[in-house]
Amino acid sequence: MAALAAVKGTVFVVRNWKEITVGVVFAFILMAGLLLGMNTSEQQPIENINSPFGAADVPPNIAQWRGLVSEYTSKYGIAEYTDFLLALMYQELGNSQTLDIMQSSESAGLPPNSIQDPVMSVNFGVKHFKSVLQQGQKDEVDFATIVQSYNFGTGYINFVASNGGKHSVDLARKFSLNEASKQEWVCSDWRAPYCYGDYTYVQKVMKNLMPLDIAVGGRNYSPMGEQAFKAIISEAQKYVGWPYMWAGANPGTGFDCSGFTQWTFAKAGIKLPRTAQGQFEVSSKIPPAEAKPGDFIFYTGTYETDNYITHVGIYMGNGKMFDSNGSGIGMHDIDSPYWKSHLVGFGRVAD
Structure with a gap:
């Protein structure tokens, strides 16, 4: 019987060799695709990888914590990072049922998931992020480095600062390998041999943050055109976190509100008066x-x-403005009671 089965098997293979060959090749390609797909997060470019501004693209189990996160970002003076921190929370929490919703236990020097109070988790998490943010800004590294340091620790900021100041997957791998070697850590998962932290953390967080809709012709397009708008915002983002400076109008002095708009709009070739009142007078009023x-x-x-006009900001849509005010330069909520009580209206300038 065994001999007969072997003969039948041989005949089947001979008669169907083309189909079998195609099947084997297809299976090989599929496996190769799966293996390559394991690391797509480090290969796919994220357009907004160095911008904390956008809308959190997160499921309801994360979005439900927006109010709590907003409360503590406001408390610590970084309200403009609320959506970014929700994107980060989604990477940290996923679909886990833990109440350490920002995975703050280890940052607080405790074993993982020791904190089981969402308020405490957010308090520690936002406070820790602010300390990482401040160190990154002090050492003049890019925002991607700050994001990766939430996973690696602030030693990564020092490492990047001494290696050009800009995050890359290659630098993250080197740092991970160095730290893993120091602690004699080994792993057998997809990270190996980069076993310290997750060297693709930046990409995983930032894919949860949708960039602001600035496409010309889109639902929320900028009337000045995409190129001009991007030039202004790209310049503005360089100064996020800088303190407000009365009478400041350039990077050497810092910026007050109208100095900030005058400087950033100049990058798009738009000349503005020096004061908020002057900028109001040359703009067309719009509802x-x-x-x-x-x-x-x-x-x-x-x-x-x-x-009459005492403050000006750049309207960004979605209830946000980009400006320099007493809490510093960054994105701020125009729907807050304070700003609502002082609102005059909107204006537009032509290039």
């Missing part, structure tokens, strides 16, 4: 329903002066 990213948003009564 709130027609405001688009790149328009101005004007305020009154934010400090004592004879001028």
